[in-house]
Amino acid sequence: MGKLIFCTAQMGRRGFLQSCVLLGVGGAVFGAKAAVANPPAERSGFVVINGWVLPSRYFRNDPA
Numbered sequence: 001m002g003k004l005i006f007c008t009a010q011m012g013r014r015g016f017l018q019s020c021v022l023l024g025v026g027g028a029v030f031g032a033k034a035a036v037a038n039p040p041a042e043r044s045g046f047v048v049i050n051g052w053v054l055p056s057r058y059f060r061n062d063p064a
Helices: 013-037
Strands: 046-049 052-055
């Protein structure tokens, strides 16, 4: 079995810029999909203060 041969030629300025643009576009596309795919977080019925889990109704102003 022979050694693996990789393309070891140095990447020029144009290749570097193309790679940066490709990574930027990929990040924008996949970042936008991740932001759209996640639904907004629902408000829970509990609050954690100093390790204590308390019902959120204790912190509301309404008398109900």
